[in-house]
Amino acid sequence: MSKSLLFIPGPVTVAEPVLTATAQPMIDHRGPEFKALLERVARRMKPIFGTERAEVLLLGSSGTGGLEAAVANMFGAGDRILACPIGVFGERLIAIARTFGCDVDVLETAWGSGVDPQALRAKLESAAGERRYAGILLTHNETSTGSQNDLASLAAAIRGCGAYVVVDSVSGLAASDFRMDEWGFDIVVTASQKALAVPPGLAMVAVAPRAWERMDSNRAPRYYFDLKKARDFAALGQTPWTPPVSIVYGLDAALDEFERTGPRRVWERHARYARAIRACAEALGLEIFSAEGAHSVTVVAIRVPAGIDADAIRKRLRDDRGVVIGGGQGKLKGQIIRIGTMGDLSQTDVLGALGALEIALLDAGVSLHIGSGVQAALRVFLETE
Ligand code: PMP
Incomplete structure (x- = not known):
């Protein structure tokens, strides 16, 4: 070769210690070793998401599965959603929301730019009463255009509007400062094969306490990507379905390096x-x-x-x-x-x-x-x- x-x-060059970690022997994914591994990885992901309050769940999936999980668990048929695409992956979020029957309104931004916080605030203010948005979809880093939103100012524009905010940080998280709690985001999604530099196969989804309440009342269908089921299993140190154990080993090793650096x-x-x-x-x-x-x-x-x-x-x-x-x-x-x-x-x-x-x-x-x-x-x- x-x-x-x-x-x-993404996927990106994976460091030798991470590759070696992925080659470890298989273990029982319902046994004590995996429980310790899963808990350790979820705990160490929290500061990277900038959260103490949210729960970090690992899904056996690429980033898109994590985005589908976020949307399908939070929103459903007829929910008014404001999407703020700045490229191909923002458009993918719209497609996912429409697949689940959401009524998606779009705040257009020229590709290459970030969302204008004032335009976002104006859009939110124009949607009062019955027309209020149940959710807002944001992209942190838009991989297709090489542009990045200023999330702190978008968070300030959104504050107080009541909508649930889902953020795609698949190609952003771990590469720059991210403050989920401070910015008031409800669900943030990332994936293993980007800045964390692990092979593909894992989506990481951070879920804020407020989002769990929303999920109770949302009747949209979900099965594999049922986040409440994932939370119940995480409490036992497991995942509902067979996880990509090797990739979790890799993530653990990548987090060692991240923390060391x-x-x-x-x-x-x-x-x-x-x-x-x-x-x-x-x-x-x-x-x-x-x-x-x-x-x-x-x-x-x-x-x-x-x-x-x-x-x-x-x-x-x-x-x-x-x-x-x-x-x-x-x-x-x-x-x-x-x-x-x-x-x-x-x-x-x-x-x-x-x-x-x-x-x-x-x-x-x-x-x-x-x-x-x-x-x-x-x-x-x-x-x-
Ligand atoms: N969102 C963004 C911003 C991405 O960069 C990507 C992957 N390029 C995705 C979503 C989709 O992730 P995946 O290919 O892992 O499904």
Whole structure:
């Protein structure tokens, strides 16, 4: 197997100790060892979600399953929901809510930007009485556009409106500060294969006390993703269904590393890598897709110049240089490339990938000063060491 550098925004490069942890022998998922493991992992996830009050549940699923669980347990047919999409994954949340019969209203935001807190507040104020929203759907980090919402200001805009807030932080959590309790969110969803850098297979769902009350009165159907059932089993140190035991082992090992490094240094690493990648793109004369003030720390989306096929650049990078990056999704297909910052990647890996990108761009006919992008990235690393 030839070595390749994985720069897609999930799944990401998994560190050796985490991979080794996933190779441990199977245990009884209804026995004492798994109970200790599950309790330890759930407890250690809490500060990452920024919560003392919420319960953290592990679901054998990808992130989408976690989002479906959040929506299906909280809302049902006829519930008025305000969705605030800023890209493909925000649209997925709308699709899930509509699948469960919700009456979804959409606050539109130009892709690349974050939600405008004033527009959100105005929308909430315009929906009084019967028209009040039962729920609000937010994306923390929109992987498809490389943009990130300012959740503190959105939380301030929402405060007091009474709606239940569900947040997709699949590609955001653990890469920057997150304060579920302080921001008053009801359910926050993440997944194993992103900033936590574990193989895919686990969704983590943090549920605030207020959300449990809502679930009692919600009659929408659910079976596999019944969060109250998951809570009852979690109280026994189990999951309702057979869990991906190996991935839970991996998460436990990843949390060891996260705690050893410390959250601040982990957040700084993601932010620094994102800055270096943006600096490189800008030095090469390329446009960053996300708007100023809304840049993601986990994925950088770069517009490819008109007439240049973004997917052809990706193919060359992969085939000729072993560097794997993301492309555009939905309406951005062919227009952007996306470079992730998550996973077990060194600064040297980042510089190598950016050097390879320069060569691929040059080969594709983009005119640039070879080395100028890498130099700009190097400068970011040198200045912020
Ligand atoms: N939301 C966001 C923001 C994501 O980045 C992703 C995965 N790219 C998902 C949801 C869906 O997660 P999964 O692919 O694990 O189902």
